[in-house]
Amino acid sequence: MRIKLSLQNMAARVELGDLAVSDSPPYCIHGPTLVFRRYYQEKHTSRQFYACAVHRNRKGCQFFHYTDQPLSGEKREHYMSLYREYQASLTQSHTVSLSSSSSAAPPINSISFCIECSLLYATDKDGHIHNKHSHRERITKEEAQQPTLLLYPASDNKGQAQYFFSDKTHSFILSEMKRLNFSHAICLGTPKIFEALAGAGIKGFLLDIDHRFHQFYGGEVFQRFNMFNGFFYDEGKGKESLMRFIESVPQDRILLIIDPPFGGLLNALRTGVDIIWNLIGTECSTLLVFPYFNEVHVTESFPTFLMLDYQVTYGNHRYYGDNGKKGKPSPVRFFTNIPLPGLVLPTDEGYKYCSVCNRYVSSLNEHCSICDCCTSKDGRSYKHCHQCGTCVKETHDHCLTCKSCQPSQHDCQQKSMRKSGCFVCGAFDHKKQHCPSRPSRHLRNDKRKMSFVSKRKPVLRKRLKSKSNISSSTSKT
Numbered sequence: 001m002r003i004k005l006s007l008q009n010m011a012a013r014v015e016l017g018d019l020a021v022s023d024s025p026p027y028c029i030h031g032p033t034l035v036f037r038r039y040y041q042e043k044h045t046s047r048q049f050y051a052c053a054v055h056r057n058r059k060g061c062q063f064f065h066y067t068d069q070p071l072s073g074e075k076r077e078h079y080m081s082l083y084r085e086y087q088a089s090l091t092q093s094h095t096v097s098l099s100s101s102s103s104a105a106p107p108i109n110s111i112s113f114c115i116e117c118s119l120l121y122a123t124d125k126d127g128h129i130h131n132k133h134s135h136r137e138r139i140t141k142e143e144a145q146q147p148t149l150l151l152y153p154a155s156d157n158k159g160q161a162q163y164f165f166s167d168k169t170h171s172f173i174l175s176e177m178k179r180l181n182f183s184h185a186i187c188l189g190t191p192k193i194f195e196a197l198a199g200a201g202i203k204g205f206l207l208d209i210d211h212r213f214h215q216f217y218g219g220e221v222f223q224r225f226n227m228f229n230g231f232f233y234d235e236g237k238g239k240e241s242l243m244r245f246i247e248s249v250p251q252d253r254i255l256l257i258i259d260p261p262f263g264g265l266l267n268a269l270r271t272g273v274d275i276i277w278n279l280i281g282t283e284c285s286t287l288l289v290f291p292y293f294n295e296v297h298v299t300e301s302f303p304t305f306l307m308l309d310y311q312v313t314y315g316n317h318r319y320y321g322d323n324g325k326k327g328k329p330s331p332v333r334f335f336t337n338i339p340l341p342g343l344v345l346p347t348d349e350g351y352k353y354c355s356v357c358n359r360y361v362s363s364l365n366e367h368c369s370i371c372d373c374c375t376s377k378d379g380r381s382y383k384h385c386h387q388c389g390t391c392v393k394e395t396h397d398h399c400l401t402c403k404s405c406q407p408s409q410h411d412c413q414q415k416s417m418r419k420s421g422c423f424v425c426g427a428f429d430h431k432k433q434h435c436p437s438r439p440s441r442h443l444r445n446d447k448r449k450m451s452f453v454s455k456r457k458p459v460l461r462k463r464l465k466s467k468s469n470i471s472s473s474t475s476k477t
Ligand SMILES: C[S@@+](CC[C@H](N)C(=O)[O-])C[C@H]1O[C@@H](n2cnc3c(N)ncnc32)[C@H](O)[C@@H]1O
Pocket: 053, 054, 154, 159, 160, 161, 162, 163, 164, 165, 188, 189, 190, 191, 192, 193, 194, 207, 208, 209, 210, 225, 226, 227, 228, 259, 260, 261
């Protein structure tokens, strides 16, 4: 299952538009909208519009407004009132708060949880409302501290899908956090990690769009936040509350850990992450979860990040679990600005240390002496193709028609038909590599180049290796 980063078809393609988010976009019921640009292949034109910053299809949110069409103050206010009404409706049925800061927090054994309504309730008072629903009678202290065990995971893959890390991945993250001496973590879309932090002696702050967490956590540790535009739903206190957490600790002891929905636009995510990095005052150590086959897009938006070989798995995902899809390993990885030599991958789970690359890699990832690095991306062995000048999957062979390595059963003609235009400027007569609007290779970040294994030069690699040993935290300009 490959996840598209932009909505593409032969006639039009949609990407993030040019207008800055700060240009006061109108609100849909989910908050400030984002500007997108739709490219029309036939007319060689494009047009920008505002659409939802949370849901990526019309089913999730109907909002649509062309940026070149007038938007009266009255209309804006109408949208705003729909937003306020909808947001109020999300929490109006919350009657119980387990937040430790709430003075009215009731004794745990008097509280039950309705799975169907995703609601905590006082058993004696509201039991009759939920008795016929599937529910957990009188929750325990442990359950109260682990809402991800109680809440059924949201399942909309075009918006808010929730997949929780498997026990293996969960333990790996926690053990590396402890080993690297992080005392604080900002969990962006990582509620399960957040729950486990207290047990590991780490202080956490959860940023997530899911309003259901309000029942379990107070504002001093949880704020609703949209990672695709950096919007705090509590416009009065949200940012200040995160700021207080940040100010209580030196910058280099904070880890930001992000597991976004993979259908989201990475350049929009960068906007949200920038808001957090700016509050911290530096690009703090960060772990971002994303599939390896989107590496180019990830490093385009996060040029200081490199990909780690560790295979991230989920407890409740059909394909990305510990057993993989039909025995295939999970394609999900960590991208990080933490120097790779500093991260230790578990050898008992099939990782080894490559002393030439100076990092841990998957046990089947062989060091290629021509590329001068361990080249596998999917965790299986790669082979070097002299015509392509790069390592390729073992299942691929060099095709003289396509002039590249392709799966042995591929259809050459169909491949040449697949035209989706340039990812940088949107034109359909060239690809990103040949885009005149793209900055020259020399201007792009060194580390980004490192991710393009095929173009890597031994001399450049050595320089990067010595650089990455120095520091991961680069101040934001
Ligand atoms: C794939 S789950 C990751 C959960 C993580 N693996 C864990 O075990 O803690 C994605 C999380 O991001 C949250 N989320 C989805 N869209 C979001 C958005 N636009 N802004 C902030 N959080 C969002 C979801 O509510 C969910 O908790």
